[in-house]
Amino acid sequence: MWTRNGSSKQIAKDRLRNVLVHDRADTSPEFMSHLRDDLMRVVSEYLEVGQNGVDMKLQSLDDHVALVASIPVKQLKRARQRSGNN
Amino acid sequence: MGEVIVITSGKGGVGKTTTTANLGTALAQSGSRVCLVDADIGLRNLDVVLGLENRIVYDLVDVVDGFCRLRQALIRDKRIDTLSLLPAAQTKDKTAVTPEQMKALTDELRQEFDYIVIDSPAGIEQGFKNAIAGADRALIVATPEVASVRDADRIIGLLEAAEIPPARLIVNRLRPQMVRRGDMMSVDDIVDILAIDLIGVVPEDEQIVVTTNRGEPAALIQGSRAGEAYRSIARRLKGEDVPFMDLEETSGFLDRLRRIFGQA
Ligand SMILES: Nc1ncnc2c1ncn2[C@@H]1O[C@H](COP(=O)(O)OP(=O)(O)OP(=O)(O)O)[C@@H](O)[C@H]1O
Numbered sequence: 156m157w158t159r160n161g162s163s164k165q166i167a168k169d170r171l172r173n174v175l176v177h178d179r180a181d182t183s184p185e186f187m188s189h190l191r192d193d194l195m196r197v198v199s200e201y202l203e204v205g206q207n208g209v210d211m212k213l214q215s216l217d218d219h220v221a222l223v224a225s226i227p228v229k230q231l232k233r234a235r236q237r238s239g240n241n
Numbered sequence: 242m243g244e245v246i247v248i249t250s251g252k253g254g255v256g257k258t259t260t261t262a263n264l265g266t267a268l269a270q271s272g273s274r275v276c277l278v279d280a281d282i283g284l285r286n287l288d289v290v291l292g293l294e295n296r297i298v299y300d301l302v303d304v305v306d307g308f309c310r311l312r313q314a315l316i317r318d319k320r321i322d323t324l325s326l327l328p329a330a331q332t333k334d335k336t337a338v339t340p341e342q343m344k345a346l347t348d349e350l351r352q353e354f355d356y357i358v359i360d361s362p363a364g365i366e367q368g369f370k371n372a373i374a375g376a377d378r379a380l381i382v383a384t385p386e387v388a389s390v391r392d393a394d395r396i397i398g399l400l401e402a403a404e405i406p407p408a409r410l411i412v413n414r415l416r417p418q419m420v421r422r423g424d425m426m427s428v429d430d431i432v433d434i435l436a437i438d439l440i441g442v443v444p445e446d447e448q449i450v451v452t453t454n455r456g457e458p459a460a461l462i463q464g465s466r467a468g469e470a471y472r473s474i475a476r477r478l479k480g481e482d483v484p485f486m487d488l489e490e491t492s493g494f495l496d497r498l499r500r501i502f503g504q505a
């Protein structure tokens with residue numbers, strides 16, 4: 156149907172979804188810190204990372220929200236170091 | 242022991258008072274003892290929607306302050322004798338009552354009524370906190386607009402934080418033709434985004450304006466589409482399994498023809 160793309164209904168839905176990503180993250184103080192802790196735990200299994208200078212945020216792009224993370228990497232762990240430890 | 246249900250929305254003007262009046266009327270009509278509580282202190286509205294504005298002597302704040310007994314402040318509806326209203330104060334503001342007082346008040350009402358339906362003010366401040374203080378469950382009213390659904394989402398979060406069981410959703414002022422045209426979010430869209438259970442859909446209906454002008458809820462009128470929707474919500478609230486009217490269903494003449502010829 157010609158109304159599908161760019162119909163005001165679709166635009167409303169997309170805008171709503173994006174705004175709710177931010178609202179829900181903002182109104183739940185533990186959300187970002189829990190996500191950050193969990194993500195760091197997983198990443199540290201693969202990489203030796205610096206805890207200082209970690210930056211993680213939800214960022215609005217043109218048509219969607221992105222989780223953008225910057226994590227300082229010190230070293231890549233060897234395969235032997237990766238499994239089972241931590 | 243009665244059940245306390247709060248009608249809330251976050252955003253203003255989406256139909257909380259209309260819903261409270263009509264849902265209460267429909268519940269009372271089916272034989273339950275119902276007390277409607279106007280918790281919008283300072284902006285009393287429920288009385289006029291119900292057509293009871295001339296019978297107010299005492300109000301909620303008078304009760305809470307001990308100026309009168311609860312019974313004296315309750316107004317019994319003459320059309321349906323199982324329906325009562327506890328009006329809000331018009332001259333005070335929301336800080337005239339505390340959540341603890343509201344909880345005590347609703348607990349007292351539970352002794353006398355099957356359902357206590359509370360009309361919450363807009364917003365998320367003290368007035369909202371008062372309105373939900375004694376509630377066992379919540380119904381959220383939202384219209385198919387970005388701002389309304391957004392505020393509903395916020396309210397869902399706050400109700401969760403207040404440990405009130407998962408709220409159910411009423412989509413109000415739906416305009417099926419606009420949905421079909423692709424110019425209004427559908428009920429499914431909204432339910433999907435908010436991830437809560439739907440209890441009813443009320444169409445945009447001129448009858449609401451007419452009945453509100455007259456002070457007689459649409460739920461009393463047979464043949465009113467909005468009234469019918471409110472009666473269905475009342476039955477679902479009582480646990481009945483009432484199928485949803487398919488308002489978004491194609492119903493125009495052309496659409497019907499297409500269906501007859503198997504094209505839609
Ligand atoms: N389904 C409907 N069809 C047509 N008009 C409606 C419908 N529902 C509500 N309205 C109208 O919308 C207006 C706002 O409704 P209402 O006062 O119930 O909202 P509210 O959420 O209680 O507002 P407030 O936040 O100010 O308390 C009223 O004029 C009412 O008649």
Ligand SMILES: [Mg+2]
Nearest residue numbers: 257258281286
């Ligand atoms: Mg109102």
